[in-house]
Amino acid sequence: MILGISFLDFLKKSKEAKMQSGKTRLKQFIEILNLRKGPGKLSGREYYDYRLFEKRFSSKQQKTFAGTWIRNDVWIFQDPQWCGVGSDKLLSYLVLDALGLPIAPVKAIYGAQRYYPNAEILKSPEDLLTFLRNKENYPFFSKPSAGAFGRNTCYAKSYDESSDSILTTNGKNIRVEDFSSIKLPNELGGFLFQEIIKPHPDLSNCIGERVATARIITMRTENGVRIHRAAFRIPVGNNITDNFNLGSGGNGFSDIDIETGRLGKMHVGLGLSLRALTEHPDTKQSVEGFHLPHWEQVLAVIKQGQESLFGLPAIGWDIAFTETGPVIVEFNTNPGYALxxxxxxxxxxxxxxxxxxxxxxxxxxxxPHIEIGIPSGRKR
Structure with a gap:
């Protein structure tokens, strides 16, 4: 595993890669070895995830790809005093709201001794049960304040009194008692209940009713804020969130033309399983060429955010698109770059x-705040 891939996986993937590209196993092995030692410290698995066996990539181009092993070093310039703002969603919403930037309003907080303006504070399990059984609190989206990858999230449509259940958008019913029994570690900062973000009608017609977000990386430069990369995550099937999860969850994605806000081809999967689609599997509508609504306003919002959060020279923004304009779902101080x-x-x-x-x-x-010399994998 010194090359970040097991021998059996290498045999399997290298065989498929040779069939797709014609590149020999020996050549693939040499490239994996060189990239593992290179600036991006790519693993063998990532070599195949990014299809670097394809002959269209020069050695120089291959070395611009970054592996998970150096993720902490890629973002080493972030001021650690500021990183906690992005890691805690409730705290980040307070900051963004104070800056006048658009967010989804917080309806309630449960499971932590915290305060948020105009939000209901649910201090006990009984408070939570009362909240969940009140039909006026629906619909809502719930998530941990410090969660990630769409874990422990719920898109609740309504409450069914006859079965004492929460009806969700993916067709599953959750008993209120079961929902209220979810235990989260204290360090996750509690459970948030937010108002629903409704996608722009044009977007709903294209990819369905669920919220889809753009992941946009901004960087503060000597010449102002620069947009480095942008991609659009597309929910598919019964998924209630648009998380990419290294292509394993079934969701799709498209590159975004930063200048125009238009989407490229829709893809699903990753690496050897990557494939382009001509239409969204659910709506049967073409994604390529779709113009994301309010794109100029999106750019203005994230540039203002980047300028305001001066302790973070680069930020990964997750932006939703509504009829009235963009909404910041969250921002990331150590964003993944696989997508x-x-x-x-x-x-x-x-x-x-x-x-x-x-x-x-x-x-x-x-x-100057950077602690140079701390090896990869360090803990802040």
Whole structure:
């Protein structure tokens, strides 16, 4: 596993890669070895995830791809005093709301001794049961304040009194007693209940009724805020969230043309299973060429956010598109970049390195708070 892939997986994937590209197993192995030692420290699995066996990639292009192993080092320039703001959703909403940036209003908080303006504070299990059995509180979207990857989320449509159940958008009914018995670690900062974000009608017609978000990376440069990458996550099937999850959950994605806000081809899967679709599986509508609503306003919102959060030189924004304008679902201080590299464009390109040099001395000079020399995998 020193190369980040088991021998059996290498045999299986290299065989398929040879069939697709004609590149020999020996050549693939040599490239994996070189990239593991290279600036992106890619694993063998990531070599296949990003289809770097394809002959369209030069050695220089391959080295612009970043692996998970160096994720902490990629974002080392982030001021650790500011990182907690993005990790805690409730805290981030307070900051964004104070800045006048659009968010989904918080209806209630449960499971933590916290306060949020105009939100109902549910202090006990009995308070939670009362909240869940009140039909006026529906619909809502619930999630942990410090959760990730769409875990422990619920899109609740309504309450059914006869069965004492919560009706969800994916057709599943959850008994109120079962919902209220969910136990979350204290460090997750409680459970949030938010008002529903309704997608723009044009977007709903294209990809369905669920909320889909754009992941957009902004960087603060000497010449102002720059948009580095943008991709659009597309829910498919019974998924209630649009999480990518390395292509394993069935959701799709498209690249976004930053200048125009138009979507590229829709893809599903990752690596050897990556495939392009001509239409959304549920709506049968074409995704390619769709113009995301209020795109100019989206750019203005995230640029204002990047300028305001000065301790974070780069931010990953998750933006939803509604009829009245964009809504910030969350922002990330250590965002993953697998989605942004999935269709063949490395994250650590020349433009990125102009802002954030790989050389530790140059990086420290620009960002004095950085603790240079801490190895990959460190804990802040």
């Amino acid at each position: 942004l590299q999935a269709t063949g464009r490395g994250f650590l390109d020349e433009e990125f390195r102009k802002c954030f040099p790989a050389d530790p001395a140059a990086l420290r000079k620009r960002y």
